[in-house]
Amino acid sequence: MILAGGDRGGGPAKTPAAGGQEFQRDAVLLKDLVFFWPGQARATLRIPRFAVPSGGKCLLSGPSGSGKSTLLSLIGGILTPNAGSVTVGGQVVNTLAGARRDAFRGDNIGFIFQQFNLVPYLSIRENVLIPCRLSARRRARAAERGGSPEKAAAFLLERLDMAPNLWRRPVTKLSVGQQQRVAAARALIGSPPLIIADEPTSALDAEHRLDFLRLLIQECESARASLIFVSHDQSLARIFNWHVRLAELNTAGA
Amino acid sequence: MSRFWYLLSLAGKSAWNRKNTLVLVIFSIALSTTLLIGLERVRSQMRENFIQTVSGTDLVVGARGSSLQLLLYAIFHLGGITNNMGWDSVRRIASNREVAWAVPISLGDSHQGFPVVATTRDFFTHYHYQRDKDLRFAQGEPFAGIFDVVLGAGAARKTGYALGGKLTISHGSGRSGLTEHADKPFSVTGLLAPTGTPIDNSLYISLEAMEAIHLGWQGGAPLPGVHIQPERVLKFGLTPKSVTALLTGLKSRARVFAVQREINDDQHEALTGVMPGVALDQLWAMLHTGETALLLISGLVTATGLAGLVSAILAGLGERRRELAILRSAGASPRDIVTLLSLEGVLLMTAGVLFGLAMLCLLIAGLGPLLAESYGLGLRLSPPERGEWILLGGIMAVGFLASLIPALRAYRLSLADGLSVST
Ligand SMILES: Nc1ncnc2c1ncn2[C@@H]1O[C@H](COP(=O)(O)OP(=O)(O)O)[C@@H](O)[C@H]1O
Ligand SMILES: [Mg+2]
Numbered sequence: 122m123i124l125a126g127g128d129r130g131g132g133p134a135k136t137p138a139a140g141g142q143e144f145q146r147d148a149v150l151l152k153d154l155v156f157f158w159p160g161q162a163r164a165t166l167r168i169p170r171f172a173v174p175s176g177g178k179c180l181l182s183g184p185s186g187s188g189k190s191t192l193l194s195l196i197g198g199i200l201t202p203n204a205g206s207v208t209v210g211g212q213v214v215n216t217l218a219g220a221r222r223d224a225f226r227g228d229n230i231g232f233i234f235q236q237f238n239l240v241p242y243l244s245i246r247e248n249v250l251i252p253c254r255l256s257a258r259r260r261a262r263a264a265e266r267g268g269s270p271e272k273a274a275a276f277l278l279e280r281l282d283m284a285p286n287l288w289r290r291p292v293t294k295l296s297v298g299q300q301q302r303v304a305a306a307r308a309l310i311g312s313p314p315l316i317i318a319d320e321p322t323s324a325l326d327a328e329h330r331l332d333f334l335r336l337l338i339q340e341c342e343s344a345r346a347s348l349i350f351v352s353h354d355q356s357l358a359r360i361f362n363w364h365v366r367l368a369e370l371n372t373a374g375a
Numbered sequence: 376m377s378r379f380w381y382l383l384s385l386a387g388k389s390a391w392n393r394k395n396t397l398v399l400v401i402f403s404i405a406l407s408t409t410l411l412i413g414l415e416r417v418r419s420q421m422r423e424n425f426i427q428t429v430s431g432t433d434l435v436v437g438a439r440g441s442s443l444q445l446l447l448y449a450i451f452h453l454g455g456i457t458n459n460m461g462w463d464s465v466r467r468i469a470s471n472r473e474v475a476w477a478v479p480i481s482l483g484d485s486h487q488g489f490p491v492v493a494t495t496r497d498f499f500t501h502y503h504y505q506r507d508k509d510l511r512f513a514q515g516e517p518f519a520g521i522f523d524v525v526l527g528a529g530a531a532r533k534t535g536y537a538l539g540g541k542l543t544i545s546h547g548s549g550r551s552g553l554t555e556h557a558d559k560p561f562s563v564t565g566l567l568a569p570t571g572t573p574i575d576n577s578l579y580i581s582l583e584a585m586e587a588i589h590l591g592w593q594g595g596a597p598l599p600g601v602h603i604q605p606e607r608v609l610k611f612g613l614t615p616k617s618v619t620a621l622l623t624g625l626k627s628r629a630r631v632f633a634v635q636r637e638i639n640d641d642q643h644e645a646l647t648g649v650m651p652g653v654a655l656d657q658l659w660a661m662l663h664t665g666e667t668a669l670l671l672i673s674g675l676v677t678a679t680g681l682a683g684l685v686s687a688i689l690a691g692l693g694e695r696r697r698e699l700a701i702l703r704s705a706g707a708s709p710r711d712i713v714t715l716l717s718l719e720g721v722l723l724m725t726a727g728v729l730f731g732l733a734m735l736c737l738l739i740a741g742l743g744p745l746l747a748e749s750y751g752l753g754l755r756l757s758p759p760e761r762g763e764w765i766l767l768g769g770i771m772a773v774g775f776l777a778s779l780i781p782a783l784r785a786y787r788l789s790l791a792d793g794l795s796v797s798t
Contacts, residue, residue, distance in 0.1 A: 199793040227706015237697045242392035254381045255706040
């Protein structure tokens, strides 16, 4: 099923979000968004409308260099659009002042990247706990779920098939698949309502790719988090509610 | 606040992770600290030592000449010999109604390289150091008989003489080639307790003894054929005709300028009255250029250390862009990134400075006694003083500013990178 700009705009508004919180609107809503990378004459993104309903799991695909990561940075409030609005969980992100935007991201969004997801000098557990250290809300929700953030981290790691005997290992000694599972635990800890994954499986082989994805989706569902998942592996589409091709959203290339 | 501590712990772990590269940086900062603080300590304790040595004396009087030379020679036994002042002037000044006490001293001879000071027994009661400390006898008592000698603590320790020991005095000063007053041996009647001043390295005899050993001498050599037996010296008039200097204490310190003017305007003899503090200030002013040069050099060493710090952190930044993006994604603001990186610099600075202070303590503990012995420079292990705090603060402040260079670079990198660092 394809969610093109606009046709699911209203979204399932009453889906309860994580931590008992309710999103009144879509998990993510972009309107009339325009973004130029500084110094570039052509806009990288022009998106009239893009909505991810609360609790939705959306696969975003598109060729390399088409602007997928740029879009995720805009949703995460790392970048701000030149025009239009970015709304996450009912909050207009792009008009927040810098530090508030950073805090909002820490409170509400869990990120997983393609590779090198871990801070090399921190233990596995400390890597998972980073969001709890930087966001009081994530810390509180992790404690609510697990008793303490540390217990929540241990719980998540086990759920993601990271056996406790691995936890003492320096993160640089983990396989890529293990690293990605630690990164997923970090994204999920403290139950942020939105998980953004930027090609987290492209460094994994086909077999581990599907395992990882299943675990991630299962955890998102149990935390009732929305998921935006970027991949150019179209075969993954059947696992998601929606599959969006960036080219269909983005009118900048046209 | 807990965010600050978290960033601090991150900075610490990150630095620890790269300890092999950073240990050199820390060491060079430690070295600069040792140098800078060590110089300051030598400088300030040298001054303190000098001032404390003369702090109980209000005016040093001698023949007209350079006040600094007189002070250095009479009190510290340093530098060139000054002209003597007449005994009449000694009596005249001693009887001045403003003068509480006056102790004449005569220098020139030595024993095994230690200066021999001829003075009166008043010296042991009136001389004070460190403002109000009396001279104390560790053993024995002041000289009483004509050929009695009292030893300073250092001279006693190094020569090994005990009470009752016999020694002879050499004519002139120096370590070799001196003629001995061999026919007039002295016996040790007292050993002084340590003072940390040049007194420790001196021998004390009476003015009469000084006259006695020079009976039958002329122009620095015994007159041939003239020999006066020690038992017979008392038959001669042993009052000196002149002395090197007169140390005085006033009844009222406030009158020191008036008395000094009176002495400088003396009608009978051309004299100089020296206020020790003022003369020492002249000395410090003379040393100032040299001190500034040393300070400049250690400043350059510090700058090199800091440059090492900055470049070590900058060099690590490239491979840390990923890590910064991860922190940003988890809610860290660009300001947090600046804090993290500058904390890392400050941590390295602090480690370097503490290590440097530790090295300095070891140096003082190890070399202090040697310095005290060879240069009379009593370095003490003590908490940092004002000047040292200022320097420490300065090092830390400059170190903090230097840490901002990589921090601001990380700030710009992380803004430009956002979440997408292509490593
Ligand atoms: N940090 C950046 N600075 C300037 N331009 C960038 C930056 N990152 C990406 N771009 C530009 O934006 C385009 C889209 O990049 P990106 O969003 O990373 O694409 P994708 O994730 O789909 O591969 C690229 O072609 C590039 O020109
Ligand atoms: Mg990308």
